[in-house]
Amino acid sequence: MTVTAREVVWSRGGRIVVDGVSLHPEPGTTVGLLGPNGSGKSSLIRLLQGAARPDAGQVELDGAPVTGRSRRDVARRIATVTQHAETDAALTVRDVVELGRIPHRTVLGGDRARDATAVDAALRQVGLADRADASWHRLSGGERQRAQIARALAQEPTELLMDEPTNHLDVRHQLDLLRLVADLPVTTVVALHDLNLAAAHCDAVVVLAAGRAVAAGTPEDVLTEELVAEVYGVRAIRVRRPDTGRLALLFDTL
Amino acid sequence: MSTALRRGVGWRPSPLARSLVVTGAVLVGVVAVALSVGAAATLGPADVSLVNVRDVLLNHLGSAQIPVTVTDDAIVWQERLPRALVAAASGAGLGLCGVVLQALLRNPLADPFVLGVSSGASTGAVLIGVLGVGGGALGLSSGAFVGALLAFGLVLLLARYTSNGSQGIVLAGVAGTHLFSAVTSFVVFAFADADATRGVMFWLLGSLEGMRWPQVWLAVGTVTVGAVVTLVAARSLDAFAFGDDVAASLGVHVQRTRVLLLVATALLTAVLVSIAGAIGFVGLVLPHAARLLVGERHRRVVPVTILLGALFMTWVDTVSRVAFQPTALPVGVGTALVGVPAFVALLVHRRSRS
Secondary structure, three states, rough: OOOOEEEEEEEEOOOEEEEEEEOOOOOOOOEEEEEOOOOOHHHHHHHHOOOOOEEEEEEEEEOOEEHHHHHHHHHHEEEEEEEOOOOOOOEEHHHHHHHHHHHHOOOEEEOOHHHHHHHHHHHHHHHOOHHHEEEHHHHHHHHHHHHHHHHHOOOOOOEEEEEEEOOOHHHHHHHHHHHHHHOOOOEEEOOOOOOOHHHHHHOOEEEOOOOOEEEEEEHHHOOOOOHHHHHEEEEEEEEOOOOOOOOOEEEEEE | OOHHHHHOOOOOOOOHHHHHHHHHHHHHHHHHHHHHHHHHHHOOOOOOOOHHHHHHHHHHHHOOOOOOOOHHHHHHHHHHHHHHHHHHHHHHHHHHHHHHHHHHHOOOOOHHHHHHHHHHHHHHHHHHHHHOOOHHHOOOHHHHHHHHHHHHHHHHHHHHHHOOOOHHHHHHHHHHHHHHHHHHHHHHHHOHHHHHHHHHHHHHHHOOOOOOHHHHHHHHHHHHHHHHHHHHHHHHHHHHHOOOHHHHHHOOHHHHHEEEEEEEHHHHHHHHHHHHHOOOHHHHHHHHHHHHOOOOOOHHHHHHHHHHHHHHHHHHHHHHHHHOOOOOOHHHHHHHHHHHHHHHHHHHHHHHHH
């Protein structure tokens, strides 16, 4: 019941951006996709989403190739949240979340009661139920990102893909968002820049460098000082938080 | 009308109640369009009463045998009615194209002419009307239609080889529009005599002179097909609100939908422009007016824009025809004179709302 990637290769404009990556998330877990800029995180997410076809290898959903399914069919299983979604349209929060019901609609309409239930549930899950009638343009950055997550949840997916969802958020909203994502019952693959966020909230991480997966496993096992130096080119020191005892990383230039 | 008012803060109508309200409003709109077309047929240099218009209609549509004068019959059935119907269809069609393009290209300034279709049409018309290309085998309208399609093809080609996505199409459209406008001006400047210039100018400004039933069928038929296609695609248009990536993640075939709707709007615009010339501002302004009334959902915006467009054009054309008797103001001049202030008012309202 998950989306998996088997040895996927993808080149764009003559450059290989994803080079033989495999990904097998455990159902219901949160998997962090790490790596410096240009390491292929976003491209891998596009492949997992079925928005692009790999040149080699395969993305599978329940063991069958995702490219063989209809786009609408895939959208009922896999939802995606991008790093920064903007619109000029005068939408309310509920309007935005209702977009998530599009894959469930047919030409004739669809099940309106179920649509309403799914939208209400999604709004509650992200804590925006009382903001449902607010204008999208009056939301803060954190609220907008939560509204996008609610939109994705309204799709009733089993898989949630997120491409750097914390990019434009302040530290508190970053923490809130990751806490929310980690607690969701869906399988989540989330591309992240912040290694400490990944260490705190991901069940597993995969580290990409130049399109290749160079390490995978629990954050505890993967995020070693050597690996961070090799992949990011910075000097990291592993410490324990005095209060929780959890892994934290301190950085300096090499 | 503010968002809060429109939504009714704290009060949520049930989906059924809401769709009843929308259906009712659409029905009222349809009746209003029919009455407007009828009223337009009574107005003009020769007075024909609404009763006579009804009698003429009953004679032709219901094969009744009500005695009416031959002049009344000719004026209503041969002149004013076809003209009003083409006006309504043009307004509906141009508004429809505006809605689709604004959503698809995510550009509130997009209008039916953003794809270079209208300037291509004028080049085609000028080549026929001034240079006599085709040796009289082609009329002004068919020349315009061919020109419009060639221009659209060129714009798509440009967009393909310059950049991706909606931005590229807008840029290519601007380039195409200016190129064909320049060619049109060049041909008029270099080759046209005063008579030819006048004829072409009148057409360039948009005019509904001399509309007959064949034009009615063509315009109404094309607009109907366009409306059906757009209503079927309404949900996909909603999905474009946050751009191509989000639309794709919602299961929309972004590329396929975009090409289908671009081709459909280009064809519809080409047909309308070749019938009535480039009538500006309807396609730009009316979708915004419709959104202010019913929000952003295309299932509602599309029918409301169609009705507003039909109403707006019927009345603007009637006023342009009646107010400047015995000649008529080109309807494109009228739509711009009314449309520009309306557009500015919309922009001010939009700003004060956000």
